[in-house]
Amino acid sequence: MISAVRKAMQLTRSQCRTSLHYCFACSDAFEPSDGEKCQTCHWLKCPHCGACYCRLDQKSRAEVDDFYASHCAGEGCPYGKEPSPWVPPPAMPSPKKIESEVGVPVPPPASPKEKLESIARESKRVMQKGEDKIDPYLNDHSYRHVERVQKILDETEENLEQSSFTKKTLGRIPSEDDLLGARAAITAHDVGYVKDKRHHADVSADFVKTNDSLQLENGERDEVASLCLLHNRESTRRVFGTDDIAELTRSGMISRELGYKASLVRFADALDAGEKRVEQNSQGVPRSRVIRQIEKLPRWERDAYMSHWEGHRGFGQPSLMNEGGDLTLELSFRSRALKSHGSEAAFMVRDLLRDTNSTLIGPSLRVRLKCDDKEALKQWLSANRMVFSRELRRVKAVAIGDEGR
Amino acid sequence: MRPSKEGSEALKGEETEAEMELTLLDLNRVLDYIAQLRREWRDRWIVHLRIGGEGVSLPEAHEKAYEIMERMGGPDQIDYLAASVPDSFQFSADFADGMLRLAAKDNVLLSNLAASWKRTPRRREVSQAILNVALTTEAKRFVLSCVENEGNLCKFPGGPPLLEEAYVASRLGRLGMKHILRRYCESLVFSQRKDGGWSLLAESAVVPTASAVLVLISAEIIDMAGRIRALQQAVEFLTVAEGRTWTWPSQRPTSASSLLPAVAIATFIKQGGKLTRPIQRPITLEATDLASYDLILTDYLKDLGVIDAQISREAYNLLHQRLRRGTLQGGDTTQALTSLVYLGSLRKKSLRAEEGKSLAKMLIGYRNNDGGWPKETGKNSELTPTILSLLSYRVLHPHVAL
Numbered sequence: 001m002i003s004a005v006r007k008a009m010q011l012t013r014s015q016c017r018t019s020l021h022y023c024f025a026c027s028d029a030f031e032p033s034d035g036e037k038c039q040t041c042h043w044l045k046c047p048h049c050g051a052c053y054c055r056l057d058q059k060s061r062a063e064v065d066d067f068y069a070s071h072c073a074g075e076g077c078p079y080g081k082e083p084s085p086w087v088p089p090p091a092m093p094s095p096k097k098i099e100s101e102v103g104v105p106v107p108p109p110a111s112p113k114e115k116l117e118s119i120a121r122e123s124k125r126v127m128q129k130g131e132d133k134i135d136p137y138l139n140d141h142s143y144r145h146v147e148r149v150q151k152i153l154d155e156t157e158e159n160l161e162q163s164s165f166t167k168k169t170l171g172r173i174p175s176e177d178d179l180l181g182a183r184a185a186i187t188a189h190d191v192g193y194v195k196d197k198r199h200h201a202d203v204s205a206d207f208v209k210t211n212d213s214l215q216l217e218n219g220e221r222d223e224v225a226s227l228c229l230l231h232n233r234e235s236t237r238r239v240f241g242t243d244d245i246a247e248l249t250r251s252g253m254i255s256r257e258l259g260y261k262a263s264l265v266r267f268a269d270a271l272d273a274g275e276k277r278v279e280q281n282s283q284g285v286p287r288s289r290v291i292r293q294i295e296k297l298p299r300w301e302r303d304a305y306m307s308h309w310e311g312h313r314g315f316g317q318p319s320l321m322n323e324g325g326d327l328t329l330e331l332s333f334r335s336r337a338l339k340s341h342g343s344e345a346a347f348m349v350r351d352l353l354r355d356t357n358s359t360l361i362g363p364s365l366r367v368r369l370k371c372d373d374k375e376a377l378k379q380w381l382s383a384n385r386m387v388f389s390r391e392l393r394r395v396k397a398v399a400i401g402d403e404g405r
Numbered sequence: 406m407r408p409s410k411e412g413s414e415a416l417k418g419e420e421t422e423a424e425m426e427l428t429l430l431d432l433n434r435v436l437d438y439i440a441q442l443r444r445e446w447r448d449r450w451i452v453h454l455r456i457g458g459e460g461v462s463l464p465e466a467h468e469k470a471y472e473i474m475e476r477m478g479g480p481d482q483i484d485y486l487a488a489s490v491p492d493s494f495q496f497s498a499d500f501a502d503g504m505l506r507l508a509a510k511d512n513v514l515l516s517n518l519a520a521s522w523k524r525t526p527r528r529r530e531v532s533q534a535i536l537n538v539a540l541t542t543e544a545k546r547f548v549l550s551c552v553e554n555e556g557n558l559c560k561f562p563g564g565p566p567l568l569e570e571a572y573v574a575s576r577l578g579r580l581g582m583k584h585i586l587r588r589y590c591e592s593l594v595f596s597q598r599k600d601g602g603w604s605l606l607a608e609s610a611v612v613p614t615a616s617a618v619l620v621l622i623s624a625e626i627i628d629m630a631g632r633i634r635a636l637q638q639a640v641e642f643l644t645v646a647e648g649r650t651w652t653w654p655s656q657r658p659t660s661a662s663s664l665l666p667a668v669a670i671a672t673f674i675k676q677g678g679k680l681t682r683p684i685q686r687p688i689t690l691e692a693t694d695l696a697s698y699d700l701i702l703t704d705y706l707k708d709l710g711v712i713d714a715q716i717s718r719e720a721y722n723l724l725h726q727r728l729r730r731g732t733l734q735g736g737d738t739t740q741a742l743t744s745l746v747y748l749g750s751l752r753k754k755s756l757r758a759e760e761g762k763s764l765a766k767m768l769i770g771y772r773n774n775d776g777g778w779p780k781e782t783g784k785n786s787e788l789t790p791t792i793l794s795l796l797s798y799r800v801l802h803p804h805v806a807l
Contacts, residue, residue: 198478234482241545251552252588300464304473307462343451351460383491386420386508
């Protein structure tokens with residue numbers, strides 16, 4: 001490089017009065033008017049090879065500086081000359097320094113799918129890790145329950161949209177993005193069970209707010225955390241004084257949008273009931289073995305837990321259907337269970353209806369009661385109707401069997 | 406789908422029903438009642454406890470019942486406790502909505518069940534955990550029942566707007582009801598008149614406006630659009646009206662309503678607000694005045710530095726004398742009791758444990774089963790005495806989570 005620089009300087013010395021410039025890199029001559037001024041060094045860039053002062057190495061620059069000071073400056077040449085000496089640009093700071101002063105570069109926002117996957121992944125990890133801490137004598141509260149509820153939510157949402165409930169409630173059909181919060185809340189709603197059953201909804205909400213692995217933005221976190229809290233009637237009551245989502249929406253404590261989503265989450269959670277819920281416990285131990293363990297407990301404990309398992313066995317998983325625009329909740333009873341544990345089953349039905357009635361969906365529901373033995377169903381209803389008659393009065397209509405279809 | 410005739414027939418019952426108010430403080434009473442019924446219906450019935458989102462059976466022995474309740478989530482997780490004898494009756498202590506419900510196949514049985522309940526006494530001793538849950542959750546339920554559709558607060562459920570006493574809502578944030586405070590603030594901002602005031606009448610009035618100012622100031626922790634502008638307009642209204650429809654209190658005795666605008670403006674200035682013309686002057690009171698104010702107004706005066714240890718002590722002694730003589734009556738015994746608790750807390754020497762217990766017992770004794778407090782014992786619950794009572798309960802039990 002230095003030889004080219006020297007050659008250019010030699011040529012310049014001999015011919016600069018002709019105003020021709022010589023490139024320090026390729027030694028070619030060019031008219032100053034053809035060269036573009038470099039914004040960094042203020043020398044002209046060679047129109048042939050594009051080189052300027054910036055391209056030179058240290059040694060070459062030193063020689064050019066000397067040359068300029070001794071030759072060009074005295075001649076009044078306007079190129080590459082600034083009143084103040086040229087200061088090379090500062091070196092780029094190290095990545096560590098940039099991070100400490102400016103912060104970690106913000107990654108582009110995740111897509112809704114990625115967001116949902118992040119929360120599902122983390123919820124599953126936490127729940128599977130802490131599975132052993134969940135009461136083994138209760139029904140399944142593991143991630144298997146979450147997966148069932150996810151499916152129920154999708155079916156419920158589809159039925160709600162088709163039945164015009166959604167349009168009447170929200171004035172529109174929500175998009176997939178709109179429902180991200182509800183779907184995310186389903187994956188996280190029972191995470192708290194592994195830490196504190198008592199306030200599991202609060203713990204789940206806290207998990208959403210504080211877990212950095214979740215790719216949710218601030219507003220989304222708040223919404224999902226609120227939905228985790230609202231999914232549980234007890235937590236809702238403790239915070240607001242009532243667990244009735246319709247009441248909370250009416251009084252403006254929560255928006256209609258949030259009320260709709262909270263209703264979806266709570267409704268879907270409630271519908272994971274019946275036989276399927278008691279096929280195994282949270283640790284994956286099959287029902288028969290759990291029952292054997294329960295039977296070894298002291299009588300007062302045994303009776304408490306047995307009623308829980310027997311009650312759920314009274315019916316199959318409830319299903320929500322859209323029958324010609326009417327939302328119908330169908331409960332299919334097992335006659336054998338109704339005969340042996342009718343009262344327990346009655347209370348489980350009551351509990352289910354209390355959960356569904358506390359949502360925006362409840363008052364729009366029609367309930368259909370079916371059984372493999374119609375006579376057994378009638379007898380059971382006659383004996384146990386009082387247990388849930390008040391809850392049934394709050395739904396739109398009730399039918400037995402396939403009548404009215 | 407129409408309900409089928411067959412379905413309707415199967416579900417139509419001849420049972421009769423009765424219901425009455427219930428509070429979580431009756432939990433022991435419910436257990437005693439169930440124990441009584443169990444003796445009569447031993448082989449035929451089932452008891453169901455819905456708690457923490459799960460349904461289980463309830464053990465016979467009381468202490469085991471509490472153990473299972475604790476295991477399943479504790480008193481704040483109880484939804485209901487019910488018992489049923491198929492084909493005969495159903496009894497439900499529904500703590501979620503505060504109602505006891507009885508249903509029976511015939512009237513005679515129903516009457517017997519209801520009479521039996523009335524005969525079952527409420528036990529005096531209630532655990533602190535149950536007390537805390539009952540007072541806070543049930544009070545929230547009552548306060549929520551005073552919220553109208555637009556977030557507006559009423560004096561009692563279905564009653565007239567709170568407006569003149571709106572300032573009591575300024576303490577809702579301290580009682581774990583920030584959501585109600587927010588909604589109320591939004592409602593106030595929305596209903597503010599063009600002259601910056603509020604009123605239930607044709608023209609804006611000073612007391613409701615002063616009340617609203619205090620609510621809007623208290624909502625500073627809430628991120629709410631329009632609050633600052635509404636506040637400034639309201640204070641301007643009060644400033645302009647001073648000398649015309651109200652005067653800065655200078656003569657004694659000073660009623661609470663005549664003091665309110667001055668307190669509102671002084672609080673606004675203390676929070677950094679600016680007036681278009683200076684009107685603030687010192688506020689002087691005597692113990693007899695202070696004894697007639699509610700604890701929220703007293704708290705504002707304390708924050709403004711208007712009351713000192715001597716005046717608050719004298720006011721406390723006045724109220725204490727009235728309490729001992731049984732002359733704590735006439736209009737607003739709850740207000741007087743709650744003020745007594747608050748003034749007691751301001752003394753250098755804090756309330757003795759027995760004194761605190763005795764006041765707490767009185768306070769709980771005034772409470773209605775709907776979770777609210779009345780102005781006077783035996784009357785219907787109202788929002789203002791409920792908020793005052795919750796605040797004074799907090800003074801007596803500062804560690805209660807609200």
